[in-house]
Amino acid sequence: MPELPEVETVRRGLEPHVVGGFIDDIEVGDPKIFQIEPHLLLEQIRGQQILGLTRRGKYLIFELERHYFIFHFGMTGQLTFRDPNRSDSEGFKRHPVTGLQRTRQHAPDRHTHLQVHLRQGGAMLFRDIRKFGKVFLIEKGEVAVFFERLGLEPWTPDYNLKAFLQKFGNRKLAIKSLLLDQSFVAGVGNIYADEALFAAGIHPARKVRSLRKTEKESLFEAIPKVLEEGIEYGGTTLRDFVNSDGNTGHHQERLQVYGRKGESCHRCGTLIQRMVISQRSTCFCPDCQPRGGRSRTGKAPI
């Protein structure tokens, strides 16, 4: 499930291959993922130069001459660069230990729903098994409206403590649910929400309005910290994520709680538990993240 660190990993990998290039032709698979008629998409983007590649939350944004060409990866979206000077791998392999799917550079298959060929050679391939991904093409003037409902963007001036604290209000939903809301902090998904709550020592089911100021401040620090580590390790591959080269990330080996139900907490040894919040699998350490919050010493629950 590509979240901010995975999208940023793809962005960094793709940038040197495509920025400055010109879009030549496109080939389309299942039109479901397109928020614009495919033939209109081709008509509009053909011949435009890619001026830049940026990111906002979980959205990857190609700046063209007259448009923004925008991708959202949903759950299983992959955007890879197919280099004509490199050979394709045979197909799909299975990691002998982790069982992870390893794709590397690959030819289009039944799940490849878009190929964007570049004039200088090579192509970007968008592959999405579950088809929760989306492809948009918007006019340059529409960009503010397009992103208006997205929340704070980490590492920008918008991401400051004052703005962060104002987002809490007197709400009574679980803090985990708030973290999944893209109008709070953009780019946080199920994995990094759990990791951030662990880093901040907050139980995921705690009601937002019950959090003390010090806990909110801990979360403010924890969110960029876990996202940064995710990027540093090339993203988290649980099943489908691959970077622009088609290779897996390594952050799955660094996860503290997500997907670790029944395993020992790396910090205290207690067994990690799982619960469902907002219909999402949620993992936490009952000792490091007590329901009543941590005391000032950071050890015993209140």
Place this chain on the structure above:
DNA sequence: CACATTTCCTGGTTGC
């Protein structure tokens, strides 16, 4: 308005 639940989709895993 605030919050909860349902829906979309496929393939891997589980259990009989």
Place this chain on the structure above:
DNA sequence: TGCAACCAGGAAATGT
């Protein structure tokens, strides 16, 4: 071995 049931989840749509 086969096959049905179940699970994963981002975010829009729908329900309370």
